[in-house]
Amino acid sequence: MTLLLCLICVLLVLPVLALASAWWSADGQSWATLAHMVQTVMPEYALTSMGIAVGVGLGVAVVGSATAATVTLFEFRGRRLAEVLLLLPLAMPAYVLAYAWTDTLQFGGPVQTALRGLTGAQGALWPDIRNAWGAIVLFIACLYPYVHLLVRGALAERGVPLMEAARLLGAGPARRILAVALPLARPAIAAGTALALMETLADYGVGAYFGLSTFTTGIYRAWLSMGDRHAAAQLATVLLLVVALLVWAEQSAQRRLRFAITRLGAVESHEARPVPLRGGRALLAWTVCLLPVLVGFVLPVLALLRLLAQGGDGGDSGEVGLPWDRFLGWCGNSLLLAGLTAVLAAALALGLGFLRRRQPGPLLQGLVRAVSLGYAVPGAVVVVGILLPAGMVQSLWPQTQAAAWLTSTLAGLVYAYLVRFSAVALHSVEAGYARLPQSLDESARMLGARHAALWRRVHWPLMRRTAGTAALLVFVDVMKELPATLVLRPFNADTLAIIANQFARDERLAEAALPSLAIVAVGLLPVMLLVRSTRPTR
Template identity: 65%
Template sequence: MLCILLALPLLGVFGAWLVPDANSLALLRHQASTILPGYALTSLLLAVGVGAGVALLGGATAAAVTLFEFPGRRLLTWALLLPLAMPAYVLAYASTDFLQYSGPLQTGLRGLTGAEGPLWPDVRSLPGAVLLFTLALYPYVYLLTRGALLERGLHLMEAARLLGAGLAQRILTVALPLARPALAAGVALALMETLADYGVGSYFGLATFTTGIYKAWLSMDDRIAAAQLATLLMAVVAVLLWVEQRAQSRLRYASSRGAVRGREARPVRLCGHRAMLAVVLCATPVVLGFVVPVAVLLHGVWREARFGEFGLPWARFLGWAWTSLQLATLSALAAVTLAMLIGFVLRSRPRGVARPLARLVSLGYAVPGAVIAVGLLGPVGWVQAAAPGSAFAGWVTAGITGSIGGLLYAYLVRFSAVALQSVEAGYARIPQSFDDTARTLGASSWRLFAGVHAPLLTRSALAAALLVFVDVMKELPATLVLRPFDSDTLAVVAYQLARDERLAEAALPSIAIVVVGLIPVLLLSRAMRER
């Protein structure tokens, strides 16, 4: 029942196609002849550009730090993860403030050169969005590709060298085939994040599927059009999810005990211009995707504190931060509780109906927040139309629209899969013999869970809570639509201030989001070093 409850918003989106009236068909034909080609073309160009960008940048940096030795390699190995802490919409605000015509870079260059007019095209464009998404999302490809190359890459590269293969041949015939499944999985994850984004698309004025869903729902007040656009986006996401899962299933390679080991399998040492090229390759995305944006945000905070008309709104900022912390904490606790319960059922009854239902719940993380918002608000409209003025319709409306309960429900639909994945990974490390022994000693199901599973799942549960906490802090689309009145979060406030061109004021909530996002990145880098 819990799985069905979490899957209801996803199923509710498809209800838009169950209305076989003439108005619905006419609306679909109107969309196909007017807005759909533009949404599809923009989304396609954005996806192609981002996919190529993250594949090249993530794959190249992963190969560089894994297969080669050069100055600064140890530092850059974990520093390449830092852009994960920078949400794409925050990177867009900082980059616009730094690169726009009135920004400090163009102003300084015009002062030095005496040039007039803009020195480069406006960053708020489709190519600018491709570049920003590439800088924000390449760590997905970097992480998976590096893991694939670490498993067998060094050993097989050394074996190829002993067989007489040159460096270029080793990269083309050994490293690239090893990295291909990881590249596909990482690119699919990056594309799902790109298609789910609303902040960058709205701020840059791009006509993507996600911005079209919000426009149809909020501006045109047309829930049928919004739901139909959402189903098309869900179909694209389902294909990407299938590609990612298929690629992940191929991330296993045969190993033998006689493989090359120890000193013979060390990374290739680079010298001279090759070493310098590797340093520049790995340092550039870190500088552009994290160091410069953080410096711009900190400068905005300092500028607003020193030159702002009324100074920084510290009291209001604390209120926004408190709301974000409350929502993130409640969502993390609820998601971990649900994940522990579902994980225990999957452990106890692996062949039951719970497993396919749990996989259905896992789709929630791949679905954009815009689709989940439509899936929640669409059924509310149907209930109001079916029973206008009834107590049941009022209860449903009050419970979902503009309430903390509805917002937490959306977060659970969106992020329960994150917690469930972490808990299932923890269960995979618990031998089945522990359960058998406890059952033999007469332990009940509750005693088995509380006395055996829960203590062994503590680290997995904490990791799940941390991931959900950070994801909720950064979530923008669902929060923007479903939040109660006068309950803005840091993400919503940063978006609204940036939309109003108050970029200096948007710096404070943006830097708070980045600081929170650094927590899992630092823990991940520590785990990589320990491994």
């Protein structure tokens, strides 16, 4: 069992390690292609990606911190409802948000049409949102909960008592926030911002739909348009290095966050309560909380429902509306892929978690950490890391058909999903095992239980809910995954994410509404679990 699990870990890490081979196995044509890209498109990739990352980083830090401080440090009517609503944008993929707001704000959309009818104006009332600034706003609207959750946890632990102590020492509201709350939340802000930036750099749907030249879209252009897998792998390596820096920054901030939560502050007082707000201040607090929810969830869902009610005209294809029989097929494909990956990822996580608990060692620890980094790797990088060695093996030994096994097959697609999302299940299972005391294992061993009996009769009954949560998180992530599915999916096996992207790129937004709403509805499941887990005990 140990050998098998270690071999699986190596297979999951292999696509990332394979990218390094692109630098020493590249031929003259690949270096010429890379040099041409450096002289032509690489500066645009770097500037666009960096500009979007800086804008998103600043935006999620401000919005996430402001909303977390509002619901944690202040008391106003409906505060608990606001805590729930602020988590809803987690269910909204960025590319679905882009489809909804593009239809709402474009020249022929309902907003501009209504305003032109009222004012009699001619022409567009504002520029098209499909640009870098529009992408920044959309990423902020759906990614700010990463910062919000971490800052809220940091402030809830020590923020209210320390704010109360500062008030008793004569500090005003502004000084209490700037001198107490903000320094306390800085590690949480840094960790949440790093997570949001990893999601931003990994995105393909928004960049492709808006026509932006980012590293992720550049990887696909180098591979699919220019036909140079080595240049694509070299671009993927550059993006991977940036993501590795973000992972290091996030982990460093998380360590400081734990220190801040456990060591800062005086003894918590039961008299400490959030500052009550009334009248205009309460209205301002609700404005701070509702604005990102409206932009990131409520209004886009209403826009998709309006499109769904209107139906599609089929564009130039001659179809009328959305073919329901094909929609059920897309749902079946999505559910099959997501369900199979979720079961395999949860089983792998349970096996690794049990093995680490029974036989802790540096080798297994290192492999688990390497697998855990898979979630931070963009889908485009995973695809290149899988196809690059497969293409090399195919060119050396054509009879092996290595590429055929990994491209356009269910096995290759599930493999890519496991590379990316096994870390999600692993983190959940590790958290569950951390809550089980070692005394349970010792008692079971004293009663004669060996490995299989220990897992079956002691661990599994206590870990079933954790395993279910891990599988659900992987299930939702697979349902939303776009880049890996776009390249590796089998023929005639489109998923909801793929078909929504295809309809949107063909400007058939009405037909993209139903698959987009289905993805959002599935995404609400882990959000509800998160709401339950973060609900304070009073």
